[in-house]
Amino acid sequence: MTRPQRFIDDEGKRLDGRKPDEIRPVKMQVGVLSNADGSALVEYGLTKVLAAVYGPKESQKSISLPDRASLRVRYHMAPFSTEERKNPAPSRREVELSKVLRESLEPIVITDYFPRTSIDIFIEVLQSDGGTRTVGATAASLALADAGIPMKALVAGVAIGKVDNVLIVDLNEVEDMYGDADMPIVAAPDLGQITLYQLNGVLSKEEFHNAIDMAMKVINKLVDIEKETLRNSYKEAGEE
Numbered sequence: 462m463t464r465p466q467r468f469i470d471d472e473g474k475r476l477d478g479r480k481p482d483e484i485r486p487v488k489m490q491v492g493v494l495s496n497a498d499g500s501a502l503v504e505y506g507l508t509k510v511l512a513a514v515y516g517p518k519e520s521q522k523s524i525s526l527p528d529r530a531s532l533r534v535r536y537h538m539a540p541f542s543t544e545e546r547k548n549p550a551p552s553r554r555e556v557e558l559s560k561v562l563r564e565s566l567e568p569i570v571i572t573d574y575f576p577r578t579s580i581d582i583f584i585e586v587l588q589s590d591g592g593t594r595t596v597g598a599t600a601a602s603l604a605l606a607d608a609g610i611p612m613k614a615l616v617a618g619v620a621i622g623k624v625d626n627v628l629i630v631d632l633n634e635v636e637d638m639y640g641d642a643d644m645p646i647v648a649a650p651d652l653g654q655i656t657l658y659q660l661n662g663v664l665s666k667e668e669f670h671n672a673i674d675m676a677m678k679v680i681n682k683l684v685d686i687e688k689e690t691l692r693n694s695y696k697e698a699g700e701e
């Protein structure tokens with residue numbers, strides 16, 4: 462992958478034809494796996510992430526909490542998810558992402574309903590083209606709801622970046638790799654809460670405020686699509 466000379470053309474369009482504030486085509490499905498308690502497949506463009514949830518189930522003593530369920534998250538990239546085969550062993554990056562994704566999901570799960578249990582969330586990147594942590598958070602939120610786990614709200618994620626001095630939403634891999642900033646955000650609009658915030662690169666104060674506004678607009682839309690996806694899955698279940 463080489464660095465493009467320009468990221469935005471004279472008409473203000475990005476390399477893949479999107480406007481700066483346009484997200485990639487989004488697809489969401491729930492109940493895609495029969496053996497997990499809840500599951501979801503989410504795509505933003507070419508990035509595809511599967512999430513599976515098991516639990517709440519009685520937890521091992523070592524991780525058991527007396528007043529609430531413990532959430533365990535594993536973020537993993539499948540060996541076939543990248544252009545070159547990825548080593549299937551968990552990398553430092555995957556261990557760290559598992560931690561920050563757990564922290565991004567903890568505020569939405571009503572864990573005190575289920576003391577001494579664990580809820581396991583597996584986030585498996587099937588195809589990566591930028592934004593896998595944010596797509597992963599969206600998929601995990603849907604899979605938790607699909608598992609019937611009581612939640613305060615849903616979260617969704619998107620990354621904001623900067624290329625050619627323009628703020629853009631939902632970076633693909635080229636924009637992520639060669640752009641000037643990468644700011645992934647996960648938020649629960651119904652709680653007014655940002656649950657994951659990271660920033661690689663430098664933004665001015667004004668850019669930072671604009672970037673948060675851009676992210677929240679997209680996250681609101683994504684959460685609406687999540688709700689619609691869940692409603693449709695109940696309708697389908699009712700029709701069976």
Ligand code: ADP
Pocket residue numbers: 543544545547589590591592593594595634637643645
């Ligand atoms: P995110 O996927 O959340 O944007 P990064 O910013 O770390 O996370 O990664 C950006 C993109 O770089 C990923 O979406 C993926 O397309 C690519 N990438 C990350 N890690 C690897 C890897 N180990 N091998 C190949 N490509 C990778």
